[in-house]
Amino acid sequence: MPWPTTRRVIGTKVSRLDGPEKATGRAKYSYDINRPGMLHARILRSHYAHARIKNIDTSALEKVPGFRAFHIIKNAGAECRFAGDEVLAVCADTEEHAEDCLRAVRVDYDELPHAVKEADARRLVAGQGTLGGANNPANTQAGGDFATANFDAQAYQGTSHQIEGTYGAPVISHQCLESHGLVAEWNQDQSELTVWASTQAVPNTANQLAQNFKIPAARVRCITHYMGGGFGSKFGPDIQGTVCAELARKTRAPVKLMLDRAEEVTVGGQRPSAYGTVKVAGNRQGDIRAFEVDCYGSPGVGGGATVNFNLLPYVYVTVPFIKRRHQIVRMNVQTARAMRAPGHPQNCILTDQALDDLAAAVGINPIEMRLRNLPPNDPNALKTAPNTYMARRNSIYRSQIEIIRKMCDWDRVWHPPGRGDGVVKTGLGMALHTWGGGGRGPNPTRITISADGSVLVQSSSQDLGTGQRTVAAIVTAEIFGLEPTDITVQIGESQHGPSTPSGGSTTCPGTAPAILRACEATRAAFLAAIAPRLNNAQVDDLVIERGNILNRANNERTPWRQACARLGQNPVQATGDWAAGLSDQGVGGVQVAEVKVDTETGVVRCTRFWAVQDCGLVINKLCCESQVAGGVIMGVNYALFEECIYDRATGRQVNPDMEFYKLGGIQDMPQIYVHMMDMPERGVIGIGEPPTISTAAAVGNAVFNAIGVRVEQAPFTPERVLAALARRK
Amino acid sequence: MSDTKETTGLSRRQFLKGSGAAAAATALGTAAAPGALAAQAPAAQPVPGMGPAGVKITLQVNGRKMSSTVEPRVTLLDALRNYLDVTGCKRVCDRGTCGACTVLLDNKPVYACSMLALEAQGKEIRTAESLVQGAKLDAVPAAFVRFDAQQCGFCTPGFVVAMKAVLEQNPKATPAEVEKGLAGNICRCGTYEQMRDAIYSLCNTKRGS
Missing domain, CATH: 3.30.365.10 (Aldehyde oxidase/xanthine dehydrogenase, molybdopterin binding domain)
Incomplete structure (x- = not known):
């Protein structure tokens, strides 16, 4: 089924279905979940950018009013590699008491050398590194060099103008307004876990927790009905997710653990810095012949993703001579996370500004x-x-x-x-x-049409604020001749099956085709079910138009609700998944x-x-x-x-x-x-x-x-x- | 504070007793560390203080009396969210910068994170939840919905309350005045452009290009 060529609802301006709930504060985000008997957890973090834990003294915790349990994340002897690194978590009956608990724990550290500025980290050679480990390797590593063949001999031949400039942007933070965190609750015999988590990846979060606690994936449920911003920083339970579920298990009570603002900024995600010296040369008409860049950026303390400088020169990829040198600079700050178009803004800064110069x-x-x-x-x-x-x-x-x-x-x-x-x-x-921004599966979507005319769309995919819930209603309304407000959408629950994480602008192209195909399958099942009850109509004669089912054989129109009533006790239900050809x-x-x-x-x-x-x-x-x-x-x-x-x-x-x-x-x-x-x-x-x-x-x-x-x-x-x-x- | 006595004739203690912060400051001062405050107190006359244990409070929230027991150090925001399950006001910065916790206190917009729950007793508190009756939305949240002036929505109740306050105080406010009234609120998704559409609509002003 291709996208309809004439579109009544798709492509129009439709107010968010959940707009009234959000604008009046009634929408319940993970941060807003209050469960009966719920405890509050906090994490004690290293104040040092680099230190080895000498001793953790929790003996005073028992005397703190409201204290319930603690969980050691890093033992004595372990290294903390940035200010904010997790050491231990506590939980208590109130948030205030959880704060008191943090103050009651005494941690002694041996402070170790750190570097939190790119310039400082770049100066450190092997043996002086501040990242920990056995031999203190250097904080820098080559990020991959590239040069067009004969660059040095030919790149600048015949060029009349050349500029050299320095451009860059620092480490920034996602600053999600709803911080990272969750509420975790086990059932009575601790065989099933439910979490209300602020995440861009509902099924992934459930699956990772299942692995961590060695319980079947089907026994962990993740719920994210509303989500207060992620921008690439919320793809799993994180340490706090596992710790929160562990404290809930220990105390046999629901536990909430949301990061406070300082934590959100220092551990909730950063976009890597990028700095570069760029040389661009061309002729007097402005045709660029050579683009040469020496750049570096910091993914923080982790060794993983940094800026993909291989995109340089950004957009203008057919410049004849290109030379890139880049260096990954690790320093004692939190590890980078994907942030809205990872790497692209930095590459754009290093390219488009040089172009104007x-x-x-x-x-x-x-x-x-x-x-x-x-x-x-x-x-x-x-x-x-x-x-x-x-x-x-x-x-x-x-x-x-x-x-x-x-x-x-x-x-x-x-x-x-x-x-x-x-x-x-x-x-x-x-x-x-x-x-x-392409789509992919699996994003199975289930649609149910009931005898009362109601239409239910279900998938585990999440709405980060992008309007995903409304997308589901728009596509479904289009196919069934209804209005978006007629459609009930249930998303953000892992029980609805697999779905792809919301990263890389893939959610709408990953789910809209699945919804369309679910509509197609449900429509076929629906028309087959009601045809015999519409004066023995032939299925092929039935079409759904706005508000009615039309029998083209006799031009009889049956209003939607009346047609649905023929379903009797048997709602129709069908699923559809993403397929190529409907997204790009x-x-x-x-x-x-x-x-x-x-x-x-x-x-x-x-x-x-x-x-x-x-x-x-x-x-x-x-x-x-x-x-x-x-x-x-x-x-x-x-x-x-x-x-x-x-x-x-x-x-x-x-x-x-x-x-x-x-x-x-x-x-x-x-x-x-x-x-x-x-x-x-x-x-x-x-x-x-x-x-x-x-x-x-x-x-x-x-x-x-x-x-x-x-x-x-x-x-x-x-x-x-x-x-x-x-x-x- | 140290020269309060000279300038007003009030002692520090009298001043604190008369101010909204008295109960909490006294409680913390005497319970936690015998600092300057406690040292000044006449030893013979114990002053009635509150805390550090919980005290019963009653707040008037969205037209309902709600009671709970909170420690004096609990902010209005935390009392509403953690003790009374009124979660429309959000905790984001928790330091009086972002406005996500904005509530109306006797019709005045305040940061609920920056005052104590105890101080809010006897005052009428309104949150975004009050701006809907059944399915009927107040004009302000309705404009947010219509013009899509929200994305993740976590900052939205704070903006809605702040905007409501401006328009209640001055129903004839200009779009620029409404924008000024929102200067204490921060949105991360970037909904300001749509918010301006909502503002112009609420001000019955056509938005020029």
């Missing part, structure tokens, strides 16, 4: 620079998959640039960098991005920022913002546009405000809060103009990540355009802007 050196308009260097449509892809990003990328970006050029009145507003009168200078800046992946996007820079105070205000976003079949236009505007706002925060600031001396983050870790409020944010390039023929493509990618680079370019000097590092704070202006003078 070259455009300025050559003396051409940045739009001209981009049009000249866009990768061509891939001729092979054009033959085999003409609708894909590879096949159409050049056409996509060209048409988007033309659209946004008009939207923002670029040709009138843009000026050569640094021109403009007055103290407050206005600038425009552009950047480009790409993302995957690969999008392009272009963004333009307008900023006003006060050259006396250094304050940058982003005043207007334009986003043109390529996507496939839009299911809910309202939520789709919300996603794009939200991505832009997250990107403006990245550009202007956010930074995890670590103190060199103590190794601790000095702003693990929301006061000195800045996030913009409504008055700090630009007016945003969103243009969706809807391509329904491609099927559904995820949209959560792409719109946040190029925002920071676009703001950076706008600042450069305003003041004529590059502010090297995000966030573009007054201090950094003033320092850059001082360099110019």
